[in-house]
Each structure stands twice: as structure tokens, then as C-alpha cells.
Amino acid sequence: MSTIRRTWKINGKTVAVRFPAGRRLLDVLREDLGLIGSKESCGEGECGACTVIVNDEPVVSCILPAGQLADGTEILTVEGIEKKRVGRLIQQAFIEVGAVQCGFCIPGMVVSSYALLCKNPKPSTKAIREGLAGNLCRCTGYTKIIAAVKLAASRIPAAKRT
Amino acid sequence: MTKRTSKPVRLIGKGMPRVDADGKVRGTTRYLNDIDYKGIWHGVVVRSPVPRGILRAIVPGPAFAGDNLVLATAKDIPGENVVHMHDRTMPLLAEIGGEIRYRGEPVAVVAAATPEQAAAAARDVRIEVDELPPLLTLDEAVAIFKSAPGKLDTMKEQTIVKGDLAQGFTAADDVVEAEYWAGHQEQLYLENQGLVVFPQKDGSILSEGSIQCPYFPVHELNDPLKLPPEKIRVRQTPIGGAFGGKEDYPTMLTGYAALPALKSGKPVKITYERNEDILFTPKRHPVWVRFKTGFKKDGTLTAIECDYILDGGAYLTISDVVMYRGILHCALAYRCDNVVIRGKVARTNSFPCGAFRGFGAPQAIWGIESHMDAIAARLGKTPHEYRLQVHARPGDVTPTGQTLSDENGSTACLKLALKRSDFARKLRQASRGKLRKGQKKFVGVGLSFFAHGSAFTGDGEAKFKAKGRVELARLEDGKPGINIRVSSTEMGQGVHTIFTQIAADALSLDAARIRFPMADTGLVPNSGPTVASRTTMVVGNVVYRAALDLKNQIESFAALRFFKGAPAELRGSRLLSKGARPVSFETAAKAMLAEIGSASGFFEFLLPADIRWDQATFKGDSYPGYSWSANVAEIEIDPLTCELEVKRVTAIVDIGRVINPVTATGQVEGGLTQALGYAVMEKIGTGKNGLYDAARLQTYIIPTALDVPEYDVKFVEYPYSFAPPGAKGLGELPMDGLAPAIANAIEAAIGRRLRQIPLTPEAIFAALHPAQGGTP
Numbered sequence: 001m002s003t004i005r006r007t008w009k010i011n012g013k014t015v016a017v018r019f020p021a022g023r024r025l026l027d028v029l030r031e032d033l034g035l036i037g038s039k040e041s042c043g044e045g046e047c048g049a050c051t052v053i054v055n056d057e058p059v060v061s062c063i064l065p066a067g068q069l070a071d072g073t074e075i076l077t078v079e080g081i082e083k084k085r086v087g088r089l090i091q092q093a094f095i096e097v098g099a100v101q102c103g104f105c106i107p108g109m110v111v112s113s114y115a116l117l118c119k120n121p122k123p124s125t126k127a128i129r130e131g132l133a134g135n136l137c138r139c140t141g142y143t144k145i146i147a148a149v150k151l152a153a154s155r156i157p158a159a160k161r162t
Numbered sequence: 163m164t165k166r167t168s169k170p171v172r173l174i175g176k177g178m179p180r181v182d183a184d185g186k187v188r189g190t191t192r193y194l195n196d197i198d199y200k201g202i203w204h205g206v207v208v209r210s211p212v213p214r215g216i217l218r219a220i221v222p223g224p225a226f227a228g229d230n231l232v233l234a235t236a237k238d239i240p241g242e243n244v245v246h247m248h249d250r251t252m253p254l255l256a257e258i259g260g261e262i263r264y265r266g267e268p269v270a271v272v273a274a275a276t277p278e279q280a281a282a283a284a285r286d287v288r289i290e291v292d293e294l295p296p297l298l299t300l301d302e303a304v305a306i307f308k309s310a311p312g313k314l315d316t317m318k319e320q321t322i323v324k325g326d327l328a329q330g331f332t333a334a335d336d337v338v339e340a341e342y343w344a345g346h347q348e349q350l351y352l353e354n355q356g357l358v359v360f361p362q363k364d365g366s367i368l369s370e371g372s373i374q375c376p377y378f379p380v381h382e383l384n385d386p387l388k389l390p391p392e393k394i395r396v397r398q399t400p401i402g403g404a405f406g407g408k409e410d411y412p413t414m415l416t417g418y419a420a421l422p423a424l425k426s427g428k429p430v431k432i433t434y435e436r437n438e439d440i441l442f443t444p445k446r447h448p449v450w451v452r453f454k455t456g457f458k459k460d461g462t463l464t465a466i467e468c469d470y471i472l473d474g475g476a477y478l479t480i481s482d483v484v485m486y487r488g489i490l491h492c493a494l495a496y497r498c499d500n501v502v503i504r505g506k507v508a509r510t511n512s513f514p515c516g517a518f519r520g521f522g523a524p525q526a527i528w529g530i531e532s533h534m535d536a537i538a539a540r541l542g543k544t545p546h547e548y549r550l551q552v553h554a555r556p557g558d559v560t561p562t563g564q565t566l567s568d569e570n571g572s573t574a575c576l577k578l579a580l581k582r583s584d585f586a587r588k589l590r591q592a593s594r595g596k597l598r599k600g601q602k603k604f605v606g607v608g609l610s611f612f613a614h615g616s617a618f619t620g621d622g623e624a625k626f627k628a629k630g631r632v633e634l635a636r637l638e639d640g641k642p643g644i645n646i647r648v649s650s651t652e653m654g655q656g657v658h659t660i661f662t663q664i665a666a667d668a669l670s671l672d673a674a675r676i677r678f679p680m681a682d683t684g685l686v687p688n689s690g691p692t693v694a695s696r697t698t699m700v701v702g703n704v705v706y707r708a709a710l711d712l713k714n715q716i717e718s719f720a721a722l723r724f725f726k727g728a729p730a731e732l733r734g735s736r737l738l739s740k741g742a743r744p745v746s747f748e749t750a751a752k753a754m755l756a757e758i759g760s761a762s763g764f765f766e767f768l769l770p771a772d773i774r775w776d777q778a779t780f781k782g783d784s785y786p787g788y789s790w791s792a793n794v795a796e797i798e799i800d801p802l803t804c805e806l807e808v809k810r811v812t813a814i815v816d817i818g819r820v821i822n823p824v825t826a827t828g829q830v831e832g833g834l835t836q837a838l839g840y841a842v843m844e845k846i847g848t849g850k851n852g853l854y855d856a857a858r859l860q861t862y863i864i865p866t867a868l869d870v871p872e873y874d875v876k877f878v879e880y881p882y883s884f885a886p887p888g889a890k891g892l893g894e895l896p897m898d899g900l901a902p903a904i905a906n907a908i909e910a911a912i913g914r915r916l917r918q919i920p921l922t923p924e925a926i927f928a929a930l931h932p933a934q935g936g937t938p
Contacts, residue, residue: 040195041436095184096179100180102352103183104352107187140835142865143873144828
């Protein structure tokens with residue numbers, strides 16, 4: 001299989017990667033780059049535990065061939081999100097309202113919440129539910145996760161919403 | 163001058179943030195597959211391709227010519243080929259000449275240096291089986307039971323008898339009889355099963371992984387591995403959900419990985435992908451339950467007769483205890499003098515079922531709570547008034563003869579649920595199959611009411627004597643603190659947080675000085691498995707008492723060392739003695755560590771001496787305590803598509819003393835959501851080929867953020883005073899009763915009763931259009 005070389009911006013840093021054609025973005029992140037915050041659960045894009053942000057859009061990295069991402073692609077993982085102001089607000093809110101149980105879905109939830117709040121800093125409950133609909137959680141029943149996103153949104157200063 | 167100390171902060175009853183949340187929101191918590199092990203091999207289980215037959219040969223192909231590869235079969239089992247479980251019948255791997263009893267039964271384990279090599283080699287093993295006809299489903303077993311009960315192949319039976327059933331039916335004015343079915347349910351923890359077995363130089367093994375009950379493999383693999391308990395060490399990695407799914411199964415998985423590990427001398431990791439995890443790990447038992455109830459015109463129940471048959475799958479494993487819990491919950495919540503409940507574990511050629519939150523009780527409660535509405539309807543009473551009339555309350559006697567104490571908040575749960583949900587009014591407005599003017603959807607509301615026995619059944623806790631230690635130690639920051647040493651595992655339910663609260667309060671220390679390391683059987687005494695809604699009530703009490711024991715020791719030491727023998731009290735992280743300058747805990751503990759080396763408090767759980775239980779007759783005190791709940795479900799049904807939406811759920815819960823209201827509410831909301839899935843969408847069964855007929859998240863559907871209703875969760879506290887701080891069980895209760903509340907709401911909405919879960923739109927359509935025979 002041919003080797004692909006790419007230069008991406010991951011969590012704000014320029015990173016050169018090489019991988020065999022067909023390798024999943026999730027494997028490049030977890031195994032080649034040690035970014036283990038993104039999790040694998042279903043391996044078919046249903047559960048959202050592997051969600052990362054690619055060029056401002058949340059994607060499931062377990063079914064995305066890494067070679068599809070061009071040079072210059074910007075990737076944000078849970079490891080990068082905590083360096084963002086809104087990201088930290090989301091993480092704090094998850095802790096405060098008790099939105100975390102086993103924690104396995106939580107990195108993906110934090111990433112999807114961040115993607116949502118970047119686009120819609122004051123989402124309705126319905127918008128939050130829709131924004132998180134691709135992320136399965138088996139512990140919490142989502143109620144406290146939805147409350148955490150609301151709390152984080154309420155703390156985003158009106159002027160600085162990204 | 164001694165400053166007057168203010169009251170120390172109490173943590174019990176407060177919503178202290180979780181101690182493990184930071185790593186989980188940042189993605190730094192390392193679950194099994196996040197740990198970079200050096201030099202491990204990867205194991206793959208080779209399975210039977212048919213559900214039943216005689217195993218003739220295991221033939222490895224050319225892939226086994228290379229190096230760095232090992233194949234383990236039953237011949238490589240060092241000892242006897244049996245996993246203890248509850249009846250010592252299940253082999254670790256199928257034997258040549260022996261009977262294959264289910265599709266996917268392990269026959270060999272391949273391990274290799276890379277996962278790809280192991281997978282390729284596993285595909286290159288030919289399994290030769292002379293096939294035999296299988297019995298695959300509970301439907302088939304129940305058909306046999308109905309036509310020729312003696313021919314049903316049961317692995318365990320148990321009957322509960324109270325009073326005189328025949329007299330009860332003679333005294334009855336009317337009888338209602340009905341059957342209820344419940345299907346399999348998959349736990350669907352987000353983190354798949356996995357563990358690594360490291361062979362040690364002295365011939366012992368260390369198993370590390372996503373393991374709910376670390377002491378199970380220690381005591382259940384001695385025969386096949388020919389290792390005594392002290393040579394099997396097990397420790398948990400952070401667990402990404404379990405719900406019972408990682409209770410019994412990791413014992414088998416440890417056995418599978420141990421064989422190639424011992425044969426090759428290499429550490430072997432087995433981790434499943436989702437597809438393999440769904441197809442080849444245990445599920446909740448399908449159950450058929452039939453109730454025949456006699457009652458007087460005024461509603462008084464005079465007789466309850468119940469048959470409860472669960473599909474155990476091919477081997478008993480732990481199904482006897484699931485059946486016990488099931489039959490103990492079939493008629494627990496209502497007053498009746500004459501009761502017979504017959505439980506049976508049927509054998510089928512399907513994957514052995516196992517533990518799942520609720521453990522037999524949700525199926526029992528599904529039946530009785532549907533049935534109570536049916537009786538009320540026959541009597542012309544409303545379901546809530548009828549339950550208020552006949553529900554069990556303090557002073558009443560359960561089917562096993564246990565008198566309920568004052569510590570049962572049954573009435574409070576029921577009344578508060580009715581009030582908060584405005585049940586009576588909403589029931590009057592239910593559609594009953596007729597759309598009112600302006601209505602586009604059928605609306606309905608349904609009630610369920612139930613208890614869940616906390617801790618092991620009967621005198622299990624009295625016999626087990628859960629042990630725990632709380633010890634003085636130097637923490638990561640170099641300063642003194644406390645280690646909690648119990649075998650309870652953190653799986654997301656929050657035990658690390660609430661035990662921290664309990665230990666901190668008992669010792670009157672800051673929570674930051676408490677550390678609760680991951681359970682490791684090499685380091686912690688056996689406080690029992692993390693199951694059966696027992697952890698907070700039983701092990702929480704052990705931690706509390708052990709912490710008080712250590713507190714005494716610290717105070718005695720400080721009295722002599724700092725206060726010339728005058729009594730000292732540890733309070734608010736300081737040692738106080740009348741008239742003397744307080745000494746900080748840090749100073750006193752450092753002195754203690756320097757002079758004595760260490761100190762620890764210990765406790766062994768006891769039950770009251772007057773607890774009675776007869777396992778043979780199933781008479782006596784079936785559980786040390788009971789948690790109670792009432793659920794109200796409000797639903798809408800689209801008359802055209804039959805789509806069901808659960809809009810709002812009220813859950814009033816008595817779990818005794820609530821240690822942490824935030825984590826407790828989270829547990830209830832999460833349990834209700836699993837119950838919602840069980841009730842309306844999670845559908846999986848044994849297919850004709852012997853495999854589960856849903857194998858992935860595209861076909862096995864669980865609730866998403868769009869499916870969950872609004873929850874109204876409230877606690878009423880009736881503490882278990884025998885075991886301070888007074889908690890009763892919580893883990894399983896929220897899973898128990900939502901399905902019948904929704905079925906009862908469907909009945910109110912469309913005027914038809916559904917008797918099989920899941921309550922899918924297809925089933926609602928079939929109920930509304932019986933002539934069309936079902937599938938739209």
C-alpha cells in the first residue's frame with residue numbers, strides 16, 4: 001500500500017504525518033500521535049466517541065480515511081479544546097453539573113458541544129439535543145450533559161463567543 | 163488561645179463534584195486501550211460456527227507455520243476444564259468429543275505479536291462439528307412448558323410459597339390471568355470488553371482490565387488454571403461503563419487470555435470490537451412470566467400465582483441468582499396472604515445470559531406492574547387508587563415472610579409521584595383510542611410502583627462478611643492522607659466520590675486528603691463484587707466503620723504524643739484537646755507515620771443477629787433493606803405512524819440516606835434512560851443461525867439525546883439505620899419500572915394492552931389494527 005504524507009494543523013500546531021493509504025484518522029491521532037483522548041467504541045460512526053473537529057466541522061474520525069484530509073487541514077481534538085476559552089468553560093460545566101459518569105463518551109461530547117457553541121453560542125434545548133444526537137452515552141441519560149452545555153453557554157461573554 | 167472551632171464541613175448529603183471528573187473531561191484518563199503496553203501479544207477467540215453439535219476436530223491451517231504465534235485449545239488447560247461460576251458445568255474451552263452448546267462457544271484462543279496476525283490465524287482454524295438440532299429461543303422453551311411441563315430442560319428451579327393458594331382462589335370473587343414477555347437487552351457500555359493477562363515468573367498471573375468484580379477471576383479460575391487464589395491477581399483499569407456486563411464475563415475472558423499467555427510466556431491482551439462484543443458477551447435474560455391473581459370485589463388480593471421462566475442460555479453461569487432475584491420481586495410490592503411463585507431457568511442453545519442492572523427484577527416488575535393495571539381495570543378502579551389501596555407498607559409481610567420495617571418509604575414514593583405528576587388529572591384526559599377535537603396524537607399516562615432489594619439475597623451478606631480497610635498513608639504530594647482499600651470498582655456510578663465523602667466525614671478530614679486507588683486484589687481485602695445495589699449500603703458502611711476505627715487510633719496516638727494523655731478529637735482536620743493548642747492532622751499524622759510506620763482501620767460487615775433466611779424453602783428476610791420507587795410516564799402516540807414519544811417521566815425514589823444528590827440523580831436519569839431503551843427500542847434476539855440478530859450500533863438502537871424525556875427525579879429518605887450512613891441500594895432501581903409505566907400509558911392512550919417489550923411502533927400498529935396481522 002502506498003504511503004501518504006500530509007501536513008496538518010493539529011490543536012494549533014503544524015504536524016507532518018505519514019501513513020498507509022486507508023488508515024483511519026482515529027488511528028493516526030491515537031496511535032501515531034498519542035492523542036488518546038478520542039475514543040473508539042463502535043468503529044462505524046454511530047456512537048461519536050471518536051468525534052474531532054476538522055475545519056470547524058465535527059466529524060467521526062473512526063470512519064474517515066486520513067488521506068482524505070488535504071495539507072493544511074485544521075484538526076481540533078479534546079486535547080486542544082481545553083486550550084480554548086469556550087472549551088475550558090464546557091469542561092468546567094460538565095464537572096460542575098455532574099455530567100460525567102464512566103467518562104468514555106465524554107471527550108466526544110465535549111468536542112461536539114464545542115462545535116455546537118462555536119456556531120450557536122446561545123442554543124435552545126432542542127438545538128443542544130440535536131447537536132449531541134450523534135454522541136451516545138449509556139450512563140447519564142443526557143440530562144446533565146444538556147444542562148452542562150446550557151451552563152457553559154450562559155458563561156460565554158457576549159462579545160467573545162469563540 | 164484555642165480558637166472556637168466552627169462546625170466542620172459535612173460532605174454526606176452534598177453534591178460534591180466527582181473526584182475523577184477532571185481526567186475524563188480532558189481525555190487524559192487512560193482506559194485499557196489507551197495504555198501503551200510493551201511487548202504484549204494479542205489474543206483472538208476461535209468460536210464454534212454452529213449452535214449445537216459434537217466437536218470433532220480443531221485444524222490449524224498454514225497461518226500457524228510462522229513464529230510469534232500460539233494456539234491454545236482445551237488440551238492446554240493446566241487443570242480441570244471447568245469455570246466455577248455457580249454450578250461448575252461450563253468448560254473454559256470446548257473439548258474434542260464434547261458437546262458444543264451454543265454458537266460462538268469458545269473452542270480455541272490464538273495469540274500473536276500483532277492483532278492482524280492473530281486475526282488472520284484465527285480465521286485459519288477449521289472447526290469440525292457434527293451438528294445436532296438446537297433449541298434456540300425462550301418461545302420454544304415456553305411452548306414445551308405449556309404442552310409438557312416435565313419436558314422443559316431446566317438448570318435450576320425455585321418456588322416461593324406463602325399461605326394457602328387454593329384457599330386464596332376459593333376466597334376470590336374474580337380472577338385475572340395474563341402472560342408477559344421481555345426480550346434480551348445488551349448492556350452497551352461504551353468501552354468494549356478487554357483485559358491483559360501477564361504471566362509472572364513464579365507461575366502466577368496478573369490480569370488487568372475493564373473488570374467490574376476483580377475477585378471473581380481470583381476464585382473462579384483456580385481449577386482450570388491450577389492456581390490458588392493468591393496466584394491470580396486482578397486489577398481494574400478505569401471502566402468505561404459495565405452495568406453488569408463486566409461482572410461475570412471478564413472471568414471467562416481472563417481464562418481465555420491466560421491460556422495462550424501461560425503457553426507462550428507472553429502477556430496476552432484480548433479486547434473486543436463492538437461487533438464481537440455484542441455477538442459474544444452475555445445479555446439480560448429474556449423472561450416469560452404468567453400471573454394468575456384472585457381478588458375480592460373490594461380489590462383485596464386473595465391469591466397471586468406466578469410462573470417466571472428465564473432463558474439462561476446454554477450454561478447456568480449466574481442465572482440461578484438472577485432467577486432468585488426475579489421471583490423475589492414478582493409480588494413484593496403488594497399485600498396478599500396467599501402467594502406461589504415458581505421460578506425456572508430454562509436451558510437453550512443460545513449464548514449464556516448474564517448480569518445486567520436489575521438482574522431479573524425488571525422482567526418481574528414488567529409483568530406485575532402491567533398486571534396490576536389489568537386487575538384495576540377489571541375492578542373498575544383507577545390504577546393509582548388501586549395501588550394506594552393494596553401496596554405494601556411498613557408492618558406488611560412479604561411473600562417470603564419478612565415484615566417490612568419503618569425504613570420503607572413505599573407510601574411516600576407513591577403519593578409524591580402521583581402529586582408531582584398530577585397523575586389523576588392526566589389519566590382522566592388520556593385518549594383511550596379516541597382523538598379529541600384538535601388533538602393530533604393519542605396521549606396517555608401510566609404508573610408503576612416497585613421495590614428493589616438492596617445487597618445480596620437472604621443471608622448472603624451475613625455469610626460473605628465484606629471486608630475493608632482505611633489506612634494512613636503518604637499521598638502524591640508527600641503529605642499524609644488516607645487510602646481507602648476496598649474491592650469496589652469505579653465504573654461511572656461514582657463510588658470513588660461517595661466513598662471519599664463517607665471517609666472524609668467519618669474522619670472529619672478534608673476530602674482532598676482521601677485517596678481511593680483502583681481496586682487491585684493484591685492490595686485490597688475482599689469487600690465483595692460491585693453488584694446487587696450493595697456497594698453504598700454495605701461497603702459504604704464498611705468504609706465508614708473502618709474510618710472511625712482509624713480515627714480512634716489517630717486520636718489515641720495524639721492524646722499521648724501531644725496532649726499528655728488528655729483525650730483528643732480529630733475534628734475539621736485538626737486534633738483538639740480541651741485547653742491545649744490544636745495540632746494539625748498533618749503534624750499528628752506525620753508523627754504517627756514516623757513513629758509507628760503506618761496505621762489502618764478495619765471493618766467486617768455484619769447483619770443484625772436476628773436476620774433469618776432459609777435458602778431451601780426461600781423463607782425469611784430476603785434482603786437486608788429495600789429501596790422503593792414510583793414512576794409515572796407521560797406519552798404521545800402518532801395515530802398514523804404509531805410512533806411513540808415519551809414526553810415526561812416522574813421518578814420518586816427512596817434509597818435511604820442520599821450520600822451525593824448530584825451523582826444519585828445522575829444514576830437515576832441514566833438508569834431510566836436504559837429502561838426507556840429496554841421499553842421502547844432495544845430489540846435483539848437469538849436468530850435461526852444461533853447468533854444474535856442485531857450485531858452493531860446500526861442495528862441495535864439505544865436512546866440518544868433526542869429520545870430522552872424530561873425527567874423529574876425526587877428523593878424521599880428512609881435511611882437504613884443499621885448501617886450508617888444509612889444508604890440503601892440505588893444502582894438497579896431506576897432500571898426496574900419504566901417499561902410497565904410506559905405500557906400502562908400506552909393502554910391509557912390507545913385502549914390496548916401490549917404484553918411484550920420492546921413496545922415498538924410495529925407492536926402498537928398491530929395492537930391498533932389486529933385484522934392486518936401486525937407488520938405494516
